[in-house]
Amino acid sequence: MNLSKKLLLLVGIPLLAFLIDSWQLLTLTHADYVSAMTLKSSTGIFMHSSELINELQKERGLSAIYASGGDNFAEVESQRKSSDLILAAFVGVGKIDRKLAGAITMDIDRVREMTLASQAPDAIRREYSQLIARILDFQASLTRTDVSTEALRHLNSLLLVEAAKESLGQLRAVGSSILESDRPVEQGELFALTEFRARVLANLDSRVIYLEAESVAAINALRAGDDWKEMEIALAEIMSKAESGDYLNEAAPHQT
């Protein structure tokens, strides 16, 4: 091997290492960029999915009331239209998996039919809850990215808030159902109440939660507000009279 080849090797090997390192840096930078762009697009999807969850939660409550003997189907119908509008916006985002969108649409139709068939309110709530849980899982999948940014942190915190909100909705739904039927609490319902409350508190008190100051203040105001206290009182009432029932004279859970 002559000197020129040796020198070429001497220069070429670090140059090649530099090229590989640069390529890796570019790849990482590009991945960060792609993650940032994905996160940006996920933010819109997250927004639509949050609205959809919010609408489905409303629809779940109204449908459960209707299924339990209510007569204001027009209110249910109106909510379903609102939900459909949001669903259309959600599905129309374009970056959502077609299968998921189709499955969610089919589930919504199926649970609505259950409502029309006047099936058991618990079953309707459970179906809505599973549907909302699927959307929450979808939301969680949006936060699974390699990039670590403020936006992702906010998104994760928002996911916790969404989960707390859903748990709170389920807690209220179960509580309302118990109070409205004024019957002793079944063991499964008792466990559900405990679990949902624990989830609400765990998510809201999570140390990784990272929200804007206004949002934190709003949550704190909510937890310190009368509605929250009434809910706590109602839960305490249910727990204390779980075996006997007869809650109607004491308290009524706040409808969200």
Add this chain to the structure above:
Amino acid sequence: MRPPLIKRELAVIAKEADEAADMGINDLLSSILLTAGALLITIFASIRLLNGILQPVGMVVRLAEDVCAGNLSNRLPVNSSDEIGRMADALNRMSDELEQKARLAEKIAGGDLTVNFSLASEKDTLGIALRSMVENLNDLINSIREGAALLENMSVQIADSSQALSQGASESAASLEEISSTMVEIDAQTSTTAQNTDEARKIADQTMSASKSGTENMADMTQAVSSIHDSGKQITRIVKIIEDIAFQTNLLSLNAAVEAARAGRHGKGFAVVAEEVRKLSGRSAAAAKEAAEMVSNSNSNIERGAQVAGVTAKALGEIENGSIKTAGLLSEIAAASKEQAAGVSQVAIGLSQIDQVTQQNSAYAEETAAAAEELTGQVKNLREIVSKFIVATGKQEEADPHITSGGLASDPIKWGKELMIGINKIDSQHRRLVILANDLYHALREGQASSALQPILEELADYTRTHFSYEEQLMQQSGYPDFVSHKAAHTKLVQKLEDIFQGFKANRSGIGIETFNFIKDWLPSHIMRTDKKYVSHLQSRGVV
């Protein structure tokens, strides 16, 4: 918990995501730009760096290959003071040194051994080797010159000696041929003598046999004579018996006659017979008497014959003894003659061999003479070749204090050009004298014993005489006008040396450094002032 919270948070998130995306694109672009820039700079710098190394190194390699191929004329441009620049400068200086040494080597090859050069450093192996080579060549050429001069003289002497030897061998061969022919004659005569002696020995043997036979016959004859003598005595006794018988017969015839007479006529016949018997007895008696006489005479003769036979037998015995001695002597003479003949033959053979050897010696001597003449010619050629070399003197000696072309640096008399007169043989002799004088100096300085000084002094004196004799011979041959005064100077120095040497030998005077100082003053002065005067004269006369 109301949607506005989520909307607010989502708005914040969207803003942050936009910022992250903007930052990401900015980071990506800046990374691409930085990487591309760094890559370009690195490639450009690498190319410059490689060119900056490879080009000068390539030039260095080409120069080194040129130097390897013997081309020392190329040089490298020195454009920097870094390692490559220093290497180029060092290679240029190396080429300069090599070129300088190559030029010196060319001079040496051209025969100039007076070259002088400085070493690049103490570790300049090539320079040291060249210097050593020059010094050794100086020594070698000087030695060859001396040796050639001596060889020339010796070859001439060998040629003369060989011719003389050849001539002597021829004469010896002629003498040997004469001796050989004489020896052949002697050989023939000796052979004849041996043959004659052998025949004489044979005759002596025959004589000895004859005398022995005669002695034996004489003994037989003596015996026969003795027997005859005995027979004579018996015959005498028989004759006496016969006489007695004749007497008795006579008596009987008488008696018969008586009787016959008595018988008358009847006895007449008987008487006649008796008469006849008486007559017969008478004749028998007479015959017996004559026989007795004859026997007596015969006995006398036989006795005398026996005596003569005895004497003859004795003489024959002496003859036999003499014959035996003669035969023995002749046998010895014959053996000696044979041995002499064999010796003469061997001498002849030896002479023949000597003759052959002599003839061979003669041939060898002729060949040796021819070879010596050829050697003389070759020596002349050698001297012509060696004369092309210009030998260094003092400068070279100064260059190395240990080894010089003429001797040691500590020699008080330096042999050099100033002491050379241009006549090789005389220069060689002068150099020999200088060496001997320096040897004497060193021996004196080292305080060597008289036993060590004596051979030096002796050789110095002898060689001085030899040299002066040669010079004087040349001057005399050429009719040198200043010959007398020159010879006088020679004689004076020889006498001085002789006195020193004799005084030293007789232990009458020691040798001091002043003796050497005298030689040291005299020798160079004589060579440079006196000897150089005759050079042109000798050369003009063609004696050298």
